[in-house]
Amino acid sequence: MSIISFLIIYLAPGKPSQIDPMNPKFTPELLKRYRQHFHLDKPLYEQYFLFYRDLFTGRSVSWQDNQPVLKKIWERFLNSLPLFLIGTLITWTLSFPVGIKSAINRGSMFDKTTTFIAYVLISIPGFFFAYVLIILVVTYLHVPVIGMKTFGVVSKNFLVSLMDRLWHLLIPSLLSAAGGIAILSRYVRNEMIEVQDADYIRTARAKGLSEDDVIYKHALKNALLPFITMFGLIIPGLIGGSVIIESIFSWPGIGLMAYQAILARDYPVILTLNFISAVLVLIGTFISDLLYMIVDPRIRI
Numbered sequence: 001m002s003i004i005s006f007l008i009i010y011l012a013p014g015k016p017s018q019i020d021p022m023n024p025k026f027t028p029e030l031l032k033r034y035r036q037h038f039h040l041d042k043p044l045y046e047q048y049f050l051f052y053r054d055l056f057t058g059r060s061v062s063w064q065d066n067q068p069v070l071k072k073i074w075e076r077f078l079n080s081l082p083l084f085l086i087g088t089l090i091t092w093t094l095s096f097p098v099g100i101k102s103a104i105n106r107g108s109m110f111d112k113t114t115t116f117i118a119y120v121l122i123s124i125p126g127f128f129f130a131y132v133l134i135i136l137v138v139t140y141l142h143v144p145v146i147g148m149k150t151f152g153v154v155s156k157n158f159l160v161s162l163m164d165r166l167w168h169l170l171i172p173s174l175l176s177a178a179g180g181i182a183i184l185s186r187y188v189r190n191e192m193i194e195v196q197d198a199d200y201i202r203t204a205r206a207k208g209l210s211e212d213d214v215i216y217k218h219a220l221k222n223a224l225l226p227f228i229t230m231f232g233l234i235i236p237g238l239i240g241g242s243v244i245i246e247s248i249f250s251w252p253g254i255g256l257m258a259y260q261a262i263l264a265r266d267y268p269v270i271l272t273l274n275f276i277s278a279v280l281v282l283i284g285t286f287i288s289d290l291l292y293m294i295v296d297p298r299i300r301i
Helices: 002-011 028-037 044-056 069-104 109-123 126-141 158-196 199-206 211-223 225-232 243-248 254-264 267-295
Strands: none
Touching: 002 044, 002 267, 044 267, 069 109, 069 158, 069 211, 069 243, 069 254, 069 267, 109 158, 126 158, 126 243, 158 211, 158 225, 158 243, 199 211, 225 267, 243 254, 254 267
16 A cells, blocks of 8 residues: 555656746755755655655654644644534434435335435535535625634634634535435435345234334344444544545645645655555454444354
8 A cells, every 4th residue: 555655646747856937946956955855866665665764753744844744634633523523423313314214215205305315415516515505605694604713703702702613614514424414325225125125024023013113123223234334434534534625615624735735746745644544444444344243243153
């Protein structure tokens, strides 16, 4: 993973060690010092080992502002964390009730309506909804939604400041959750429909159990098994952030930092984010395997 990420970044068009024609201060002498300082004058394999040496020893710095990479990522991580947590909470809180009700009332008006809305949310890009929502909110409500707080508003009242922060957090969180709700609710619906046709569900009904017991104690429990695997894939979102949502709303999180780093060809930031994301994917997959084994005793056997 580390080798492939490193090679892809360095094989991409454009180099950070090129003279900027728009900057008269970026002379050939300064470029030479720049290359030496960041080891760009060394062979590619040596740059690889030097980069990961700096990463694991905490000496890796951003080429944009010469700030420690891990410190920058941690600061942006704290900004992305509430956006990620609220978006994930909204996604999982709404997906299951909608999916379960659609499966129970298969073919009803509710099922057809939620299916249509889900396909619309899946098909139309998130940035389109973001721009439409910004236009509607700013034009008709005259309320700013860009950034983490309203620019120029300084209040000593803690409640006023808190409400302002929550408002700026709510809109991007809803947009980041919209696609997830559409996909996950359809997934829940399909799993519930598949489980409802199983023999043990018919047996449970034949025993005289109430419909709620059949659905929530038998059908739902077995239908949730595939979601144990999906749960582990949420963990990489902690570091990945939402590049599109954060860029549109100027949210100073990891997603926006990654976008800016790619434009500036800030290799240490890009490679560090790739490396941490890959490690989180492995950790999430491992946790999913453990949880699956706990939930389903057959796996332990």
